[in-house]
Amino acid sequence: MYIAASRSPDLTTTDPRALPRRVPANVVALGVVSLVTDVSSEMVTAVLPLYLVLGLGLNPLQFGLLDGLYTGATAVVRVLGGHLADRWGRLKAVAGFGYGLSAVCKLGLLAAGSSVAAIGVVLAADRTGKGLRTGPRDALISLSSDPAALGRSFGVHRALDTVGALLGPVAAMGVLAVSLGSYPSVFVTSFCVAAVGVLLLVLFVRDRPGAVDRVAVSSRAALDLLRRRDFRRVTLWAAALGLVTVGDAFLYLVLQRRWDVPVAYFPLLPLGTAAVYLLLAVPVGRLADRVGRWPVFLGGHAALGVALVVVCGPTAGPGLAVLALALHGVFYAATDGVLMAAAGPMVPPELRSTGFAVVQTGQAVARMSSSILFGLAWTLWGLRPAVFAAAGLLAVVVLAAAVARPVRP
Amino acid sequence: MRRLLFALLGSVLLIGAAVAFTVQARQSVAQDGPAAEQLTLEPGQLLFRDTGTGRVSSVSPTDPGGARRSSALVCDRFAAARRTAVCLAARPGALPAVTDVLVLDSTLAVRHREALPGTPSRARVSPDGKVVAWTLFVTGDSYAATGFSTRAGLYEVETGRLVKTIEELPVFTADRRYFAADVNYWGITFAADGNRFYATLGSRGTTRLVEADYGRYQGKVLRENVECPSLSPDGTRVAFKKEVSDGVWRLAVLDLASMVETELAESRSVDDQALWQDGSTILYGLDDGVWSVPADGTGGPRLLVENAASPAVTG
Structure with a gap:
């Protein structure tokens, strides 16, 4: 019945070059x-x-x-x-x-x-x-x-x-x-x-x-989806990671304040992220197919954590600002589509759309909550302590998610 | 093959329609208004922005419905006092938005130009003509992705000193320094001495009236729910808009000595920084016109100039 799900374990051993060459x-x-x-x-x-x-x-x-x-x-x-x-x-x-x-x-x-x-x-x-x-x-x-x-x-x-x-x-x-x-x-x-x-x-x-x-495809079947252990775990872990993810705007704000980016150029910062995302989306996706999607997904979050440490680190050379933006692009390339690729095989084909919507919604709601919490932490403690706290929490959750490995392989 | 043909045909039609609409819009914008005249800041005029053409125009305050003269100067916001005027003009097609702050002399010639990020919101000149102040809407530095914030700045005409944002102004509320990450200022108004000024401080969902000393660069909170203050010529009262429900503002006047608030006779929602025409009359822009209402809460609103906004009185 669940061809995709039952097949996925052996796929890591498959030579990727054996895949159809065309998208x-x-x-x-x-x-x-x-x-x-x-x-x-x-x-x-x-x-x-x-x-x-x-x-x-x-x-x-x-x-x-x-x-x-x-x-x-x-x-x-x-x-x-x-x-x-x-x-x-x-x-x-x-x-x-x-x-x-x-x-x-x-x-x-x-x-x-x-x-x-x-x-x-x-x-x-x-x-x-x-x-x-x-x-x-x-x-x-x-x-x-x-x-x-x-x-x-x-x-x-x-x-x-x-x-x-x-x-x-x-x-x-x-x-x-x-x-x-x-x-x-x-x-x-x-x-x-x-x-x-x-x-x-x-x-x-x-x-x-x-x-x-x-x-x-009854609503009953959709609810049963959450009873599937692997699907439930990937949804919860994705949401948990979303909860400790610092929103884009915050990272750009820190960058702007630290490097004193002229305000006129502020809206250009997201373009830096987007350019890296654009360049890396395909190679990182292929890497995820080869080495496993969950490690790459976690690697993306680790990149965000490093970016946070870089923007609040002891030195502020111009190269570090570029590095932080690049790492933010890596974060997107390694998380956005890769999560869907990781969750896909866990959901039976006839419930795929429901399953994706649930995972994405969990992540979106978690990220919204994280923005509110981070905003609060920023107001209470100031920007740098808030960023360091977020980076620390992110590291803890990434490590826990690596140990839990909700996605096999 | 057939699908490709359909796709091509459909796309060409749709993009053609978009291009046609855009070109037609260009032609209707490019239509010329009346011939431009040389305007000055000589006393006895009511200057304003003609909302049809965007050009700074002038009428006589005693006959505001009479003949209007138009300059060639195109602005989104305009203000004047003594021998100084300010024009805020958004650069067309600039993304992210950029506003040209033009500091003008008494012949409306550009003395100084400052290009700042954002969209024009408010403009004022201090009564002595020495300080030009403005508020711009900016996007992108709020943490809600589609959030907006305001940035209020000022420029000293004689020294050329520029304060891009007064966000760093130390503000005290009941002798304690107010700290918040989300501080926004808007609607600066100066007193006749060119030193005391008032502005709205927005933070954590509340607006506050701040009274500040420019020389000492320090301010204090006077009152809540006061936006876009405008100081009376004698410096004793502040006309402002207060929010009565979400997105609905009423004009009111606050007596600074007694802190007594008087609601004005305008019952519609006004989203503008009011202007004192004299010690007893308030001017404001609403529904594509400049209106006047007595400052003591009596009488009723009167339409002064049609198709006009950003009033400025010379005298």
């Missing part, structure tokens, strides 16, 4: 869809503050407060979307609905005008679309791939995704330059780009092959 077409198609969609969404993210303040004359301080609320709401939607996709046996349709919803929201921003409530609703719907599609999409990637090459498949997808995220702000700048600062043009262009993404999904992405056994 599955479906994975590439999903990667291109993500690339195009990320161009669209990052365009809007880049101009949203300007639009709210200058275009609409709103006070953007109001919007930051809603952020936590959205994260909580998308967590529920994510699990629901993942499960419905499994239940109906329609991964592509649910993912497509998520992509479509986010696309329409770009026009919704125009329609919302200057109403704070309406903009809040549109942004929430946009996030809902993102939450809905993630589980089914990652399930499609894993079901389209040879179980022994999951790391590589997720690496290829995440690399393409990151290219889109890097191109988005550039596209937004181009549109603003050509239109002489017209925000509606950015939203309309963003919608058109997102629509191209949906079109590519409809035309080139295949739903998972084979008929689905309806009995196996």
